[in-house]
Amino acid sequence: MKRSTNILMLVMVVVLMAFPLWRIQKPAPGPDGKEAEIFRGSDDQAKDLIGTIAPGYKPWFKPIMEPPSDEVGSLLFALQAALGAGFIGYYLGSAVTRSKMRREQEKQC
Amino acid sequence: MHIMEGFLPVKHAIGWSVASAPFVAYGLRSVNKRIKEKPEQRMLLGVATAFTFVLSALKMPSVTGSCSHPTGTGLGAILFGPAAMAPIGAVVLLFQALLLAHGGLTTLGANIFSMAIVGPFASYGIYKLGRSVKLPFGVCVFLAAAIGDLLTYVTTSVQLALAFPDPAGGIFASFMKFAAVFAVTQVPLAISEGLLTVVVFNALARFNPQELRDMNVITKEVQA
Numbered sequence: 001m002k003r004s005t006n007i008l009m010l011v012m013v014v015v016l017m018a019f020p021l022w023r024i025q026k027p028a029p030g031p032d033g034k035e036a037e038i039f040r041g042s043d044d045q046a047k048d049l050i051g052t053i054a055p056g057y058k059p060w061f062k063p064i065m066e067p068p069s070d071e072v073g074s075l076l077f078a079l080q081a082a083l084g085a086g087f088i089g090y091y092l093g094s095a096v097t098r099s100k101m102r103r104e105q106e107k108q109c
Numbered sequence: 110m111h112i113m114e115g116f117l118p119v120k121h122a123i124g125w126s127v128a129s130a131p132f133v134a135y136g137l138r139s140v141n142k143r144i145k146e147k148p149e150q151r152m153l154l155g156v157a158t159a160f161t162f163v164l165s166a167l168k169m170p171s172v173t174g175s176c177s178h179p180t181g182t183g184l185g186a187i188l189f190g191p192a193a194m195a196p197i198g199a200v201v202l203l204f205q206a207l208l209l210a211h212g213g214l215t216t217l218g219a220n221i222f223s224m225a226i227v228g229p230f231a232s233y234g235i236y237k238l239g240r241s242v243k244l245p246f247g248v249c250v251f252l253a254a255a256i257g258d259l260l261t262y263v264t265t266s267v268q269l270a271l272a273f274p275d276p277a278g279g280i281f282a283s284f285m286k287f288a289a290v291f292a293v294t295q296v297p298l299a300i301s302e303g304l305l306t307v308v309v310f311n312a313l314a315r316f317n318p319q320e321l322r323d324m325n326v327i328t329k330e331v332q333a
Contacts, residue, residue, distance in 0.1 A: 005311075006308050006311055006312075009304040009305075009307060009308050010304070010305075010308060012300075012301075012304055013301045013304050013305060016297045016298075016300060016301050017169050017170060017297075017301065019172070019297075020170045020171055020172045020173075020174070020297070021170050023172075024170075024172065024174045027174070038174050038175075039170050039174060039175060039176045040175050040176065041168060041175065041176050041177070042175050042176065042177040042290050042291055042294045042295075043110075043111045043112075043113060043177075043211075045175055045290045046112070046265075046269060046287060046290050046291065047113055047116060049269075049286055049287060049290060050116060050269065050273050053273045053274075053275055053276070053283060053286070054273045057116075057118075057273070059113070059114065059115030059116050060115050060118075060119065060215075061114055061115035061213065061214070061215045062114060062115060063114045063206075063210035063213055064207065064214070065207065065208065065210065066210040067208075067209060067210060073209060073210075076208050076209050077166045077168075077209065078166075080162055080163075080165075080166040080204065080205075080209075081162070081163050081166035081167060083159070083162055084158075084159035084160065084161070084162030084163035084164075084166070085159070085163050086159075087155055087156065087158075087159035087162075088156055088159045088160060088163070088309070091152055091153075091155065091156050091159075092312055092316065095312075095313075095316035095317050096316050098316070099315075099316045099317075
């Protein structure tokens with residue numbers, strides 16, 4: 001596949017993410033005057049939905065360890081992404097070099 | 110798709126754990142066997158794991174005004190078969206459950222079932238189907254990754270609907286509500302995941318064509 005196709009696909013991913021950030025408006029504050037939230041996690045929304053469907057439900061188990069703040073939480077998420085991206089980068093880097101060296105060797109023969 | 114800690118009734122939590130366990134055990138055995146036979150594939154297995162690590166850490170905004178994340182399981186399912194992704198997904202989910210309070214131990218079984226079993230099996234099936242009707246390689250990979258991602262979230266909606274049926278409309282009405290939260294938000298993200306998976310596959314096919322051919326993932330025609 002051509003390089004331009006790859007770049008086009010990456011651009012599409014960025015557009016798919018940027019479009020909602022640009023277009024979606026923050027909902028008006030609710031009747032209780034509380035500021036409406038936007039771009040919350042869908043997992044949290046599902047939790048709220050459980051609360052409306054089964055108001056009597058009480059979670060019967062608590063997380064053993066919770067990140068003490070959002071900052072620490074984002075640190076751990078960033079760590080998770082960095083570990084993965086680092087490994088993929090290492091693998092692709094060595095694969096690119098390997099194929100380059102192989103091509104040069106073939107040229108010399 | 111992470112059902113939060115304690116948010117599945119005990120019976121459901123146990124049921125989904127029992128359902129997931131054999132997949133994880135079988136997947137672990139098949140991965141071990143494969144690495145023993147072909148140690149050179151270890152790095153590629155690492156790439157599949159790493160891809161899931163990255164994508165499931167990225168919470169992306171969606172057109173519904175909420176955020177969710179892709180799963181990244183399609184890549185590994187196509188490379189190593191769907192069973193291999195059960196233990197890999199389990200590792201990622203365990204990491205998030207223990208350190209991030211994202212998902213949980215009691216809901217681990219249910220989350221493994223949606224992300225590491227249904228998603229990968231769907232991806233693999235769609236990929237094989239696409240190849241058998243001679244769709245281009247890139248199109249197959251895209252559809253496999255995107256639909257696998259989406260079905261993971263549909264599965265979560267089913268799991269929550271079964272646990273919390275709507276008092277008036279029953280399980281189906283409840284499913285529609287949860288699907289509105291999960292599946293609709295997921296559509297653009299699933300497309301993103303499909304595109305990213307194709308980009309990574311293109312890179313693998315370009316620089317490691319021999320390895321992919323050995324794994325019967327690509328045939329001669331795909332090399333570009």
